[in-house]
Amino acid sequence: MLRAIRHKSIHPAFCAFRAFSSAAKEMTVRDALNSALDEEMSADPKVFLMGEEVGEYQGAYKITKGLLDKYGPERVLDTPITEAGFAGIGVGAAYYGLRPVVEFMTFNFSMQAIDHIINSAAKSYYMSAGQISVPIVFRGPNGAAAGVGAQHSQCYAAWFAACPGLKVLTPYSSEDARGLLKAAIRDPDPVVFLENELLYGELFPVSAEVLDSSFCLPIGKAKIEREGKDVTITAYSKMVGYALKAADILAKEGISAEVINLRSIRPLDRSTINASVRKTNRLVTVEESFPQHGVGAEICTSVVEESFGYLDAPVERIAGADVPMPYAANLERMAVPQVEDIVRAAKRTCHRSVPLAATA
Amino acid sequence: MWKSNTIFNHFKSRLNFSLLSSRRFASTIAQNPSTFNSIPHANQQVIDFPGGTVKFIPEMRFISESSQERIPCYRVLDDDGQLLANNFVQVSEEVAVRMYNNMVTLQIMDTIFYEVQRQGRISFYATTIGEEAINIASAAALTMDDVIFPQYREPGPLLWRGFTLQEIANQCFSNKYDNGKGRQMPIHYGSNKHNYFTVASTVATQVPHAVGAAYSLKMDKKDACSITYFGDGGSSEGDFHAALNFAAVMEAPVIFLCRNNGWAISTPTSDQFRSDGVVVKGQAYGVRSIRVDGNDALAIYSAVQAAREMAINEERPVLIEALTYRVGHHSTSDDSTKYRPTNEIEWWRLAQDPVARFRKWIERNGWWNDIAESELRNSLRQQLLHSIQVAENLEKPPIADIFNDVYDVPPSSLREQEQWVKDTIKKHPLDYPENISA
Numbered sequence: 001m002l003r004a005i006r007h008k009s010i011h012p013a014f015c016a017f018r019a020f021s022s023a024a025k026e027m028t029v030r031d032a033l034n035s036a037l038d039e040e041m042s043a044d045p046k047v048f049l050m051g052e053e054v055g056e057y058q059g060a061y062k063i064t065k066g067l068l069d070k071y072g073p074e075r076v077l078d079t080p081i082t083e084a085g086f087a088g089i090g091v092g093a094a095y096y097g098l099r100p101v102v103e104f105m106t107f108n109f110s111m112q113a114i115d116h117i118i119n120s121a122a123k124s125y126y127m128s129a130g131q132i133s134v135p136i137v138f139r140g141p142n143g144a145a146a147g148v149g150a151q152h153s154q155c156y157a158a159w160f161a162a163c164p165g166l167k168v169l170t171p172y173s174s175e176d177a178r179g180l181l182k183a184a185i186r187d188p189d190p191v192v193f194l195e196n197e198l199l200y201g202e203l204f205p206v207s208a209e210v211l212d213s214s215f216c217l218p219i220g221k222a223k224i225e226r227e228g229k230d231v232t233i234t235a236y237s238k239m240v241g242y243a244l245k246a247a248d249i250l251a252k253e254g255i256s257a258e259v260i261n262l263r264s265i266r267p268l269d270r271s272t273i274n275a276s277v278r279k280t281n282r283l284v285t286v287e288e289s290f291p292q293h294g295v296g297a298e299i300c301t302s303v304v305e306e307s308f309g310y311l312d313a314p315v316e317r318i319a320g321a322d323v324p325m326p327y328a329a330n331l332e333r334m335a336v337p338q339v340e341d342i343v344r345a346a347k348r349t350c351h352r353s354v355p356l357a358a359t360a
Numbered sequence: 361m362w363k364s365n366t367i368f369n370h371f372k373s374r375l376n377f378s379l380l381s382s383r384r385f386a387s388t389i390a391q392n393p394s395t396f397n398s399i400p401h402a403n404q405q406v407i408d409f410p411g412g413t414v415k416f417i418p419e420m421r422f423i424s425e426s427s428q429e430r431i432p433c434y435r436v437l438d439d440d441g442q443l444l445a446n447n448f449v450q451v452s453e454e455v456a457v458r459m460y461n462n463m464v465t466l467q468i469m470d471t472i473f474y475e476v477q478r479q480g481r482i483s484f485y486a487t488t489i490g491e492e493a494i495n496i497a498s499a500a501a502l503t504m505d506d507v508i509f510p511q512y513r514e515p516g517p518l519l520w521r522g523f524t525l526q527e528i529a530n531q532c533f534s535n536k537y538d539n540g541k542g543r544q545m546p547i548h549y550g551s552n553k554h555n556y557f558t559v560a561s562t563v564a565t566q567v568p569h570a571v572g573a574a575y576s577l578k579m580d581k582k583d584a585c586s587i588t589y590f591g592d593g594g595s596s597e598g599d600f601h602a603a604l605n606f607a608a609v610m611e612a613p614v615i616f617l618c619r620n621n622g623w624a625i626s627t628p629t630s631d632q633f634r635s636d637g638v639v640v641k642g643q644a645y646g647v648r649s650i651r652v653d654g655n656d657a658l659a660i661y662s663a664v665q666a667a668r669e670m671a672i673n674e675e676r677p678v679l680i681e682a683l684t685y686r687v688g689h690h691s692t693s694d695d696s697t698k699y700r701p702t703n704e705i706e707w708w709r710l711a712q713d714p715v716a717r718f719r720k721w722i723e724r725n726g727w728w729n730d731i732a733e734s735e736l737r738n739s740l741r742q743q744l745l746h747s748i749q750v751a752e753n754l755e756k757p758p759i760a761d762i763f764n765d766v767y768d769v770p771p772s773s774l775r776e777q778e779q780w781v782k783d784t785i786k787k788h789p790l791d792y793p794e795n796i797s798a
Contacts, residue, residue: 074579080609085568085602089610092572095557096507096586098579100572119562120569128550128558129541130765164766188768220771267771 027211030200032174033063036181037101039213041071044099047185048075050086051103051140060105061141061200087113087138091120094136094190101185104140107156107194114159121190122165134190139181142170142194143237143288144336150324155289157236158298160192161266167191167219168266170236174204176263179217187219194265196237222269224276228258231282231346234273234299236262239286239337246342255350265295270302277303281312282349288336291319316345430636433651433683436658439711441720449501449662453727459500459657460722461736463492463715466516468740469525470688473532476748477546477692482532484546488513490687493657493714494619496520498587501664505584507577508556509570511563512547513619514589521554525743529751541765542757564590564597567616571607571677574614578675585613585671587664593624595638601645607677608646615667616647616679619654621686626699642679654684655714658721685712756795759785 027035041047048071053060055068055078068076079086083104090100104110110117117138124132143155161168167189171177177195184191209215225240226247235243240261247257258276262269277283283303285296296317303315321335406413436448451459470487477485488495495516502508508517515528527539531549534542539551540558550558557573560566570588577584594600595618607614618638622629635641642649648670652663660682667678685708689696696705722728763770763778785792 077610080602080605082598082602082605084598085606088565088568088599088603089572089575089606092509092569092574092586093576094572095569096573096576098572098576115562116565116568119560120565124558124560125767126765127540127543127548127560128765129539129543129761131539131550131552132558133768167767267773270773 025205026203027174027206028201028203029171029174029177029195030061030063032177032204032206033181033195033200034065034067035211036178036185037064037067038070040182040185041067041075043213044185045075046097047099047101048077048093049101049103050077050079050090052079052081052105054078054103059103061197063195063200064103083109083113084116087116088120090136090138091116091124091134094121094134095124095132099135099137099185101137101139104138106145106152106197107140107142108152108154110138110140110156117160117166117190117192118163122163124165125189126165133188135188137181137184137187137191137193139184139193140195141197141200143196144320144325144332145197147327147329147332148325149327153325155194155237155287155320156192157194157265157287158289158294160194161268161295161298162293163266165190166266167264168194169219169264170194170262172199172237172240172261172263174206175210176217176223176261178206178210179215180219180263182216183219186216191219194237199238199241202241217263220264220267220269222263222272223261224258224272225261226257226259228256228280230256230280231284231349232258232260232273232276232280233284233286233342233346234260234262234296235286236265236295237288239288242337242339243286243342245339246346249339249343250346253347255346257346262295268295268298268302270306273299274303274307277307278310281310282346283311284316284318284342284345284349286318286337286342288320290322291317292322294319313349316349318342318345425634426636431639431651433653434659434663435653435656436662437656437717437721439717441717441724443721447662448658449665451500451658451661453725455500456718456722456725457727459496459661460715460718460728462496462499462516462520463657463718464736465519465525465740466492466495467715468737469515469519469528469744472741472744472748473528473546474688474692476532481748481752482546484692485532486512486547486691487688488516490685490708490712490714491619491621491654492516493660493718494589494617494654494682494684497657497660498589498617498664501661502587502668503584504555505582506555506668507570507573507584507586509566509573509586509588510556510559511566511590511594511619512559512561513591515547515549518549518551518554518556521556523549523551523554523556524747526747526750527551529744529747530754533748533751533754534756535751535754536757537751537754538757541761543761543765564594564599566590567594567597567599568603568606570614570616571603571610571612574607574612574671574677575610578611578613583672585615585668587615587617587668589617589619591624592618592620592622592629592632592638593627594618595641596624596632601641604642604645604647604677604679611675612677613671613675614677615664615671616642616677617664618679618681619684620681621654621684623686623690623696623700625690625694626696628700637681637683639679639681647677647679649679649681651681651683654682655712655717657714657718684714759796 054064055076058065090102093100121134124134144153169180171180184193233243243259247259250257285299287295300315318337318341406415473485499517499520530537532546548559567588570586574586639649639651653659671678687709763774
């Protein structure tokens with residue numbers, strides 16, 4: 001289900017022709033999500049979408065574009081403005097055998113529905129002793145966008161990942177978006193699917209395998225985006241891009257960084273992370289969210305528990321500033337990690353391994 | 361300029377008149393027709409606003425916060441169990457006797473389990489005393505395909521559908537045969553087999569769940585509805601409002617059954633809301649509603665059956681407010697004599713007992729008598745005491761049940777933790793009680 005994919009450098013007149021002949025080598029995250037939803041709805045009539053503006057408006061961020069026309073109002077539901085309401089209704093529909101994909105306009109608004117996500121979705125399989133399963137997906141943009149202030153910028157990965165019974169996914173690339181969303185929809189457990197608004201428009205290369213409608217990524221497996229031997233950098237969502245840029249800069253200074261795209265916050269791929277740290281002996285965790293009780297803290301604990309003897313330096317944790325997100329552009333820039341922060345952290349871990357004898 | 365002059369004059373004249381009497385305000389406008397000509401479309405009586413055509417009126421009319429009279433209450437049997445009229449769905453002898461049996465079962469079960477908790481043998485219990493008619497009659501009016509979303513004061517429908525007293529006892533004692541695998545406190549029953557969704561402690565979360573399930577039933581075109589129960593207190597939760605609004609918009613076949621029993625723990629309805637109960641809230645959301653005598657089994661039966669037909673055939677939600685009284689305490693953690701007069705409780709318990717009222721009706725029909733009554737009560741007591749004894753002496757659930765059912769497929773991290781726990785118990789047996797079975 002390929003759309004004409006625009007290459008900015010190519011004259012539009014050639015666009016459609018080029019799209020077929022280049023066999024769709026690049027795809028935006030938005031199109032990746034849209035195509036994944038489309039394919040899963042086509043394959044299983046029980047999959048349906050719910051959320052504010054998902055239908056007639058084609059989605060607040062156009063992720064659900066075209067789906068109302070294709071599948072009709074019974075399968076693409078524009079909801080009243082009640083997150084608690086439609087989350088609860090989605091859970092009820094899932095209880096009784098449908099497979100809802102519930103969109104939050106941003107996960108900041110999921111706070112109004114978090115009771116249903118935690119107490120109704122996450123815990124029901126356990127509390128009902130396996131009688132009630134909840135094959136629901138809660139998806140939407142998470143974390144900071146640009147210039148949207150405190151109530152539109154928080155990252156909720158750590159909050160949801162703390163709760164047993166949920167699965168929490170954080171795609172980065174278009175391949176991640178397609179493979180993980182399909183996996184989430186097919187999964188019998190409730191899944192929180194954290195996208196990022198600023199990644200929606202980014203183009204990523206996609207192989208023919210990724211474009212196949214049966215493509216699926218395993219939940220709970222991280223991806224090593226870039227191999228390295230001197231320092232491990234873990235990241236998720238938008239920060240993966242920053243970590244890769246930091247790795248380029250570090251390479252010029254002779255530091256070879258291994259970048260891990262977590263993809264899944266719960267379950268966390270502790271074995272991949274620990275195997276990497278045992279190889280590099282140094283770790284920098286990167287996240288955009290508030291530092292306290294965050295994903296980086298959990299990764300640090302995992303490494304201390306399982307690979308303490310392999311660490312040559314304390315773990316460095318890069319996170320957002322411990323303040324509600326300010327609005328002014330200069331202040332906002334200071335409140336989220338930048339590539340330089342990651343580079344400096346990696347260097348700190350490397351320099352600490354210089355033996356004291358060398359300074360004598 | 362001309363327009364604003366006349367509007368200024370209009371306000372000036374209004375000011376003068378208002379000094380004399382606010383009542384003259386309406387006639388002031390009527391006496392100043394020049395203002396109408398100056399405002400565009402002033403002569404139109406209606407406009408097509410989004411949502412439909414609306415008529416204009418020159419009076420500033422506030423809708424009163426309450427009507428003169430409360431919405432009347434549908435009733436079939438009087439306090440003495442006599443038929444008031446023939447406006448009800450006929451019930452056969454078989455069904456009536458079965459209903460009565462179940463109401464008595466519920467009453468005795470509650471009395472005995474309450475005592476068991478007081479004796480310290482189970483940790484918690486909540487009774488349904490006074491609400492047996494709502495519990496049983498509503499269930500009797502439904503089919504097994506209709507999906508039930510309870511709050512926590514509705515074990516009656518489970519009993520009606522065949523959940524046994526032994527299964528009740530197993531859950532309350534959370535032994536290894538508890539089909540809830542010892543996961544929840546007592547009275548948090550649930551059974552897929554009986555189409556009864558597991559009780560959760562959260563208040564009113566089941567209300568939107570029922571709407572979602574109803575939507576699913578509609579998509580499957582099933583001849584079934586969903587029904588959800590909640591109390592007067594539950595109707596204050598945001599979930600109630602979201603669910604009703606949604607159900608109307610989605611045209612979902614769901615019955616909302618509110619047990620307005622006057623009390624939410626110690627909060628009387630006068631502190632819960634200022635509307636005329638819960639029934640009036642239906643229309644605000646576009647939901648058809650009815651108020652019913654909750655202590656009248658025949659009225660409940662008729663209303664639920666009618667609601668079910670409307671819900672399924674017309675694809676619409678229906679709200680039923682059953683007025684009743686919570687005779688028991690909120691739970692075993694509560695002593696309601698601390699916040700309400702004992703004589704009030706006693707009056708409802710004796711004079712308004714739904715079980716006794718229904719009994720009078722079936723006796724009058726020749727379907728029941730004293731001998732049957734004492735046989736039933738004795739037999740139930742025996743059964744209950746036996747079930748409790750069996751349940752109490754059974755083993756507790758195995759360790760594996762701590763770690764199962766978190767996810768569809770147990771992740772390796774949980775399997776490791778389970779193994780670790782089992783190894784620790786083996787290594788330090790004296791640190792653990794004997795009834796931990798690995």
